[in-house]
Amino acid sequence: MSLRSASALTALVLATISCAATQDQNTEQLFGDIYYEIGSFSFRHTDPSVSGNKCQREVPARFFKTAPDAPIRGNGSTIHWQRIEVCCEGYVRSRYDSDQCVPDCSAVSPNNCRNGFCHAPNQCECFAEFVRNERGECVQTCPIACEHGRCYLNGTCLCDPGYSLDLETRKFCRAQCPHGCGTHQDCIAPGQCACAEGYKMTQDLGCQPVCIPDCGHGKCVGPNKCECFQGYIKRPMRNVCEAECYISCENGFCESRSNCQCRNGYKYDADTTSCLPDCGDNCQDGICVGSGVCKCFEGYEYRESNCEAICNRDCGYYGQCLEPGACGCKLTKQLCRTGLCDRNGRCVCPIGMTHFVDRCVKAMQLNELLNSNQQREYFNRQLRREFETLIGDRFHFMQQAK
Structure with missing residues (x-):
């Protein structure tokens, strides 16, 4: 490569x-x-x-x-x-x-310090005549503008009804909630409260912290902050509570020293001792590289719900592209390079040519096709494929019947 x-x-x-x-x-x-x-x-x-x-x-x-x-x-x-x-x-x-x-700076500024300069991780400095509001955004301030208010010529800001000047900066207007807001809630509009960032509303307990990924054997006590149950620990660079473990168990957590519990959308892989993305049956002829995300092999492209081979010619009404650059028959799945398939799923060759394993060739070409070990190994593989394709299912059925 x-x-x-x-x-x-x-x-x-x-x-x-x-x-x-x-x-x-x-x-x-x-x-x-x-x-x-x-x-x-x-x-x-x-x-x-x-x-x-x-x-x-x-x-x-x-x-x-x-x-x-x-x-x-x-x-x-x-x-x-x-x-x-x-x-x-x-x-x-x-x-x-x-x-x-x-x-x-995305953790401290929702728009990643737009109208400012992020000079170090999570250190956002607003440009001149901009100020950070309660959400961490850099917004215009007088004399240019005043969020939720109006600027006067003397540079002061008059807030709209339902808003009041921020007590610390006095350069932008905050929404007011006269009756106050609940625990872990912010006032987002006049008289309207919502869960603070990092929290979500629950039916019974109000706004509760969110931890992504799940804490495993622990409790989420703050936004992305896990507290482990007794007997469980956090490994370096991981915010998940698990048993002491000697396997990688990425994208999951260890239930015991050798047992990895995978997150939804992942499946355990013994080679890496980790949980790898799982696409189910929707990634044949490709590799699942993310939960529900399939990367097709070379010569394939993703169409609808799977990877399909690409051919540089029309495979005909009764044919389809079975392998990269190789047409075959829809009915029998027999390869038919340089030929066309009939309605019975048979490969029909042009006049003067005969079907040999997976292609149409002239009789004089047969010796040339088999003049090296590499070519003979290739055709042996293709013969095995043809056997499995054409009668393999029947053979397996007979073996099971016995």
Whole structure:
């Protein structure tokens, strides 16, 4: 694989894996060559001062497979893991240069410090004549404007009905709730309360903290803050309570020393001892790289609910593209390269040619097709495929009947 194609593949994996990560954290997305921060796989280097805000992270090497029979040979701690370069914690890909990692202020500013400068992780400084409001956004202040109010020539701000000046800055107007708001609630409009960020409304207990992912064997006591039950611990770089464990168990939590409980949308993988994304039956001829996200192998593209092979010619009314660049018959699934299928699912060759294993050839070409061990091995594989396709089901049925 060339360096350029490897880089493109890394970008694609960064884009799709962590579909799961978009649920776990507020990460910047860039469209075109898309980058996401990967959510929960292992960090191997976390010193941004040494690496220019970039870190090495291990992800399952199978995410980089390009063909069904391609071997898995990662360059990580084992062959089942691949080291890739990502932005360190507290940094995201630059909107303008996807090769650069810049500080992330999304945790303290909903629009990631727009109208200001994020000079370090979660340190947002507003531009002149802008001020941070109660939501952490940089909003215009007098003499330009006054949020929920009007500016006078002397630079003072008069608030609209139902609002009053912020007591600390006196540069923007806050909504007023005369009767007050409940625990973990904010006043978001005159007389209207809602759960504060990091909390959600429950039917019985009011606004309760939210932890993503779930705390496992613990209790969520604050936004993304877990308190473990007795006998359970948190491992470094993980905010989940679990039993003492010697397996990776990424995207899940350890119920015992050797048992990994996976989160919804993930399935346990013995090679990585972790929970990998599960697409069910909707990712044949591809690799599931995120919960419900399928990356098709080379020569395939995702259509409707699965990966389908791509052919560079019309396979005819009774044919379909069965493998990349290889037409076959809909009815029998027999390969029919350079020929066309009839209504009975048989490969019909042009005049002067005969069907040989998976293609139409001239008789004089047969010796040329079998003049090397590599070619003979190829046709042996194709013969086995043809056997399974044409009569394999009947053979298995007879074996089961016995």
